Amino acid sequence: LVNLNASTLALVTYSSPASITRMCKKLNTSGFSEFKKKFLDDLRFNQYTYLTPVFSAEDSAFTTVNKMTILKIMALQEMTENLDYGQLKRILDKISTASQIDIFASSEHMYIAKEFAYYLRTLGINALIYTSTNQRYAQAVMADQTHAAFIINQSGYTKKYHDITQTLRQNHVYCIGISENRYSPLMRLTHESIVIKGQNISKTITNIMFNFNLKGFLDYLFVLLYTTNDEQFEEKNAQLNAFIQAFENHSE
Numbered sequence: 001l002v003n004l005n006a007s008t009l010a011l012v013t014y015s016s017p018a019s020i021t022r023m024c025k026k027l028n029t030s031g032f033s034e035f036k037k038k039f040l041d042d043l044r045f046n047q048y049t050y051l052t053p054v055f056s057a058e059d060s061a062f063t064t065v066n067k068m069t070i071l072k073i074m075a076l077q078e079m080t081e082n083l084d085y086g087q088l089k090r091i092l093d094k095i096s097t098a099s100q101i102d103i104f105a106s107s108e109h110m111y112i113a114k115e116f117a118y119y120l121r122t123l124g125i126n127a128l129i130y131t132s133t134n135q136r137y138a139q140a141v142m143a144d145q146t147h148a149a150f151i152i153n154q155s156g157y158t159k160k161y162h163d164i165t166q167t168l169r170q171n172h173v174y175c176i177g178i179s180e181n182r183y184s185p186l187m188r189l190t191h192e193s194i195v196i197k198g199q200n201i202s203k204t205i206t207n208i209m210f211n212f213n214l215k216g217f218l219d220y221l222f223v224l225l226y227t228t229n230d231e232q233f234e235e236k237n238a239q240l241n242a243f244i245q246a247f248e249n250h251s252e
Contacts, residue, residue, distance in 0.1 A: 004036075005032065006020045006021060006031070006032040009032070020032055023035075055067060055205070071205075071209060072209075072212055075197070075209050075212060075213050075216075076213070076216055078197065079196065079197075079213050079216060079217065082195075083220075087192055087194075088220075088221075088224070090192065091176055091192055091221065092221065092224055092225060092228070094148040094174050094176075095120070095125065095148060095221070095225060096125075096225070096228075098146060098147055098148040098174070099126065099146040099147060100126045100127070100128060100143070100146070100147045100148075101117070101120055101125060101126065101127040101128070101147070101148055101149070101150065102128055102129075102139055102140070102143050102147055102148070102149040102150070102168075102173070103116065103117050103127060103128065103129040103149070103150045103152070104129075104136055104139075104140070104149065104150065104151045104152065104161060104164055105129065105150075105151075105152040105153075106152065106153050106154065106158065106161070107131075108154070108207065108211070109152050109154070109211060109214060110129075110131065112211060112214055112215045112218065113129055113150070113152055113218075114129055115215075115218075116150075116218040116221075116222065117129045119222045120222070120225070123222075123225055123226060125225075133160065136160075136164060137163075137164065137167070140164045140167040140168050140171070140173075141167060141171075143168055143171050143173045144171055144172070144173070145171070145172035145173065147171075147173045147174070148173065148174040148175075148176065149165075149168050149173050149174070149175050149176065150176050150178065151164065151165050151168075151175060151176070151177050151178070151186060151190065152178045152179075152214065153177075153178075153179055153186055154179060154180055154207070154210050155179065155180070155181060155184065156177070156179035156180070156181040156184025156185065156186040156187050157181070157184050157185060157186070158186075161186055162185045162186055162189065165177070165186060165189045165190060166189060169189060174191050174192075175189065175190040175191050175192070176190060176191065176192040176194065177189070177190030177192065177193050177194065178194045178196055178214065178217070179193075179194075179195065179196070180195065180196055180197055180210060181195075182195045194217065196210060196213045196214055196217060197209075197210070197213065
């Protein structure tokens with residue numbers, strides 16, 4: 001198929017170029033060129049679904065790196081295929097209208113959550129995240145119905161996050177849970193449940209892949225927010241740059 005055009009494909013299939021074009025249009029493409037591109041893209045992408053990478057001490061560095069690449073491609077493909085776009089819109093609306101975004105994350109996911117909070121703040125969205133347990137409980141107690149909260153816990157069974165979520169719900173905070181287990185105690189409490197999977201190969205690899213998918217999902221959210229608030233972002237960025245410039249001029 002790579003080296004064929006509509007006419008040569010018609011020749012080898014004993015049909016006509018017009019029949020090939022009609023078939024392509026029935027498959028929601030504009031013609032053979034678009035059909036061929038999408039077909040070959042899918043073929044290259046889906047080849048990974050037939051591979052089950054198993055890491056071995058005998059693997060070369062090249063083999064190990066390629067196996068990890070395959071795992072990440074498979075993980076992103078699975079996550080994007082399972083995205084609920086109606087749910088995404090609800091979450092984006094809540095983030096955009098909330099007076100504050102409270103983020104609670106286990107220590108192993110903290111650096112990803114902190115990066116997400118930083119990105120939200122670049123859009124002028126008030127996002128807070130604390131590292132100590134006492135601060136997290138205080139944050140939950142002080143939250144109110146104008147807030148929205150992300151609770152990130154891989155297993156969904158850690159008691160302190162269950163307790164924090166209960167407190168948030170009592171304060172009528174809109175809760176978005178992120179875990180690998182849809183039926184965990186945490187996810188049963190949240191308004192929105194985002195299931196993010198690792199690859200069940202070993203505990204370490206599973207944790208790595210959960211973090212990879214977590215960052216991917218939060219990056220999706222940020223980019224969607226950025227594209228709908230780019231003018232506001234540029235305005236705030238210009239104000240910040242003007243302030244920095246004025247401060248530097250005053251210092252001189």
